[in-house]
Amino acid sequence: MGKAQLEHAMRGALGWVLWLIGVSLNVVAICWLGFQTLRWLQTGNWMNQPTLFSWVGEVCPGACTFATNPHSWFGAAKLIRLLQEIPSGLALAIVGFAFAILSVSVTDNRPEPPPVRKPRTLPSF
Structure with missing residues (x-):
């Protein structure tokens, strides 16, 4: 071949x-x-x-607390806001x-x- x-x-x-x-x-x-x-x-x-963030929050709580930090990267904060709202x-x-x-x-x-x-x-x- x-x-x-x-x-x-x-x-x-x-x-x-x-x-x-x-x-x-x-x-x-x-x-x-x-x-x-x-x-x-x-x-x-x-x-x-339930929002997608509720499923992700149970899987990786350490990474999710970093991403929800208001001093984290701005793009990550926008992504987390989208994940908190999207079904x-x-x-x-x-x-x-x-x-x-x-x-x-x-x-x-x-x-x-x-x-x-x-x-x-x-x-x-």
Whole structure:
């Protein structure tokens, strides 16, 4: 197997894995929204989704206290504010779409365009 064939096979495998992750995350987000909709139909109350930051805060409390420090990097503070407000179902969908788009860009195997060999000519007016 040549180097080009091995690279093509690896790109295909990586693209397939990224696509599978993206589809799985989107299915989980749809199921989460479906569960909330069914619960809303049953009880009549829309249950607020926990924010993504509540899930991340349980996993890495040390890193989260650093990120919520007001003297930390400004971009991190904006990211944490977004994570505190975004519902986890929407976050799963966004990450799923990002993985799906990444899988398409990884598996793109269009050939490079051939080089242009014509000499440039000056425009005539």
